[in-house]
Amino acid sequence: MQPINVLKEASKLVYENVKGLAGTKAAAKDHGVGAGGDISRKIDVVAEKTVLDYLKKIKFECIVLGEECGRVELSKNPKGFVIMDAIDGSANAVRGIPFFCCSLAFATEDKLSSVTAGVVTDLSTGDMYWAARGRGAYCNSKRIHVHKEKPVYKIVGINVSGAKPSLIKRIQPLFENSNHARHLGANALELALFSRGLIDIYIDLREKIRVTDMAAGYLIAREAGGKILDKNLENLDSDLSYDTRLSFIAAANDELLKEILQQIKL
Incomplete structure (x- = not known):
């Protein structure tokens, strides 16, 4: 099988x-x-x-x-x-x-x-x-497929659960600009919604996510046409260790990615 x-x-x-x-x-x-x-x-x-x-x-x-x-x-x-x-x-x-x-x-x-x-x-x-x-x-x-057109409402998924104050301060512009920020509480399912075109960009910069949380969503998002980058804006990759913790940005297109990166100055 x-x-x-x-x-x-x-x-x-x-x-x-x-x-x-x-x-x-x-x-x-x-x-x-x-x-x-x-x-x-x-x-x-x-x-x-x-x-x-x-x-x-x-x-x-x-x-x-x-x-x-x-x-x-x-x-x-x-x-x-x-x-x-x-x-x-x-x-x-x-x-x-x-x-x-x-x-x-x-x-x-x-x-x-x-x-x-x-x-x-x-x-x-x-x-x-x-x-x-x-x-x-x-x-x-x-x-x-991920959403490729200019969205009527720009939906930005942001995992801030347990985030340090310094990170909250850094990403504050995402809440202040014309974004509709969401955190729904299940990373894999949020990546699935991103892959379906319901979320335009999904961000987790906490250095907390485990590979088990996102391995399936990672492939689904990529096969749906999305980009998944690490904190250095390289294609995300890692080993499968329990000790590994990841940060990532999943974006539907380069234009949206550039816009968001300018807001958080990554």
Whole structure:
């Protein structure tokens, strides 16, 4: 089975297993600190177990890198890595805010740039965003693209959760100019909306984002025609380590990127 199909099936199972759990007391049950350093909630554990059980069932030869479970080697001769944030937007999921997702990616090597398949499933609606390298990006069965035209309202996604005061001061112009700033609480799903043309630029300069949070969204955005750059304005890349923390800017086009960079003087 091709990796993209494996990820799709696993993601569908997660949707079925957690759609009735979000917003309940059970969803918030504390399961200790996960490999990523955050508290694992029951909804996180249920979602990860769903993916792991499926990969074991079909004997998919890989190494799993999970937000909660850490590194799990499912084969002595792995064909690559499954990069998993089974619940991205856990705080939203626990509170019942309908904006959280399952993010799954497959990489052939220990590099973000080697991701060849990615799936982000909106766990509130069931909408599935997916991409396979060289085949474009899709929402369900419909091809999607970043927004290339001049927007009627310029929507700028900015992750400022836990940002230092110095960074807030630096990006303040983005809130003052003719931008409509948003932070919705699930990075992978926000990158999916960017890929669909609903957000024009998405910025996270906190040096906090993990590879597990964005590996799938990274490929989907690129296949949808978007640019994803690091803080030095080079094409984003990194290893897949849990210790790696990223900053990035995802932009729909060069003109918009230039305009935003002038505002924050990056």
